[in-house]
Amino acid sequence: MNAISTNLPFAIEELLPSRGNFTEAVGLPPSVYHNEQIYEFEMEAIFGQEWLCVGRSESLGEVGDFFSRSCGGEQIIVVRTSETEIRAMSAVCQHRGLCVTADIDRDDGDLFGTPVHISGNARQFRCPYHHWVYDIDGQLVGAPEMSQTAGFEKSSISLPKIPTEIWQGFVFVNLSNSPRPLAPSLAKLDAVLENHDLGGLITVDPITIPDVPFNWKIMIENFMEGYHNSRLHSGIHDFAPSSGIWYSPYEQSDGGMYGLNRTLETGGGFNPTNRALFPFLPNTTEAERQQVIFALLPPSLLIGVQSDSAFWFTVDPTGPKTHSLSMAYLFPEETTKLPLFDKLLESAIQGVSYFNAQDMPTNVGVQQGMESRFAPRGNYSWQEAVIPQFNSWLVERYSRAIRDLESGDRVGL
Ligand SMILES: [Fe+2]
Structure with missing residues (x-):
């Protein structure tokens, strides 16, 4: 049963009547609007696969202009690295995992709130935790007190790059490995x-x-x-x-x-x-x-x-x-x-x-x-x-993810 293999509360067949023409189609199963397993499934099958809009390119006019953003469960940085390139990358520091764009100097008294996101113009990104420093291309260029660590090479470490596409001025990112062009x-x-x-x-x-x-x-x-x-x-x-x-x-x-x-x-x-x-x-x-x-x-x-x-x-x-x-x-x-x-x-x-x-x-x-x-x-x-x-x-993508899961092409749903 699909419902068992994917932890979904229904079989995929139950979604099929929601497709097609308005004359025949009916609403999606109501659980797709509130079920925790479906939310987790969608974050992989939909938001982990599709092109996601994260903002506008004209807000990144100068080299070094950037904004940070939550998107599809990830924390990302979008930055203009040159006159011709806008790049997205993970904001997660490759040392211990704090976002390099995390603004920890908050004064709103919320000790356990999520670090807020920021924008501006940067020559580099410095993680506020241990001061590892990345250039705007995401390459690690500074890591204090790491010289005694065996095999540590700054040049082999960078913020993971995320596929980026710009359409009509909108910046899109894709969290999958090899997306089809948008x-x-x-x-x-x-x-x-x-x-x-x-x-x-x-x-x-x-x-x-x-x-x-x-x-x-x-x-x-x-x-x-x-x-x-x-x-x-x-x-x-x-x-x-x-x-x-x-x-x-x-x-x-x-x-x-x-x-x-x-x-x-x-x-x-x-x-x-x-x-x-x-x-x-x-x-x-x-x-x-x-x-x-x-x-x-x-x-x-x-x-x-x-x-x-x-x-x-x-x-x-x-x-x-x-x-x-x-x-x-x-x-x-x-x-x-x-x-x-x-x-x-x-x-x-x-x-x-x-x-x-x-x-x-x-x-x-x-x-x-x-x-x-x-x-x-x-x-x-x-x-x-x-x-x-x-x-x-939506149903096409639900079905594709379930097919891939059952054929072993995708794991971890
Ligand atoms: Fe309305």
Whole structure:
């Protein structure tokens, strides 16, 4: 039985009805939203295998610019090592295991809290524990009092490198040994986003909310499905009604999925005015200014594109019922130089806060519902056709991991 060999609380066959078209598909088994074994399985089968978004390349403009990040259960550093290279590597010191980016000088009185993460510009990374020093390429260049240690060679020690890819300005890392390249799987998204030039936009007002109290998949489903927009968000979402949603067909080779939501007029916006607050993205067509794009690059990146800007979220599971959620806006640099940009941004943030005030308690409630003995495996509307697409993506990877496990190609699940 698959369920026994993988410690999963169900056989893989139970997932299969959640794949395919919305007309037939039903929800995933509710335990995938709260079960500890499934969380551990996903951290290996999904987050240990797939490309994970960790941030934006334009935030690393100068050689030595870096940020540290938790991702897929690992602590990593992303650093610009040269004008042409951004590199990711493990932050775990190869001496005793403290993260070289750990900021231990905390003054919040939390003795046992996880060391916080940092960003900045570095010439080297020094572990605060025993002062082992690595250059920005990750090579060990300093290790005090190690000369009497037999066979110790600094040159043979470095922070483990992690495969990195940049797509449309988003930095992705992959924790598996030999990942397939990401970009070829995103050709359809490249086509639909061609005029928006996301790679040329800059990140504004990034925030991270640790331990959001619901499963990472609930966040993805809520972001991507348009069924609730004219219901839960009645009023503020009326400029882009649920009836105007269309989801691109999904094929197994696709590394992402997306939907277009037509707006009633050109230049709608997610804010109290329902209108774009900033100049349109420069190269977009009239038709593109009358739609909102919602894109998912599973398992971690969500992108929303409106007529004047874009916004993105990343999810990083921290437990079966929690995840870390990061969010930021993307604007053309010229827009950020507008005299009243900060004031307009405040209005945009207010708009998002209004959505969040409706979505977040809803997601917390769905989490509770999925833990109920009466939790459903419900049917889907055409206005949420993207959810069974995501289910298909997910079940394919669950199945692949179980196949590999049973054939001995992968161990340790
Ligand atoms: Fe919503």
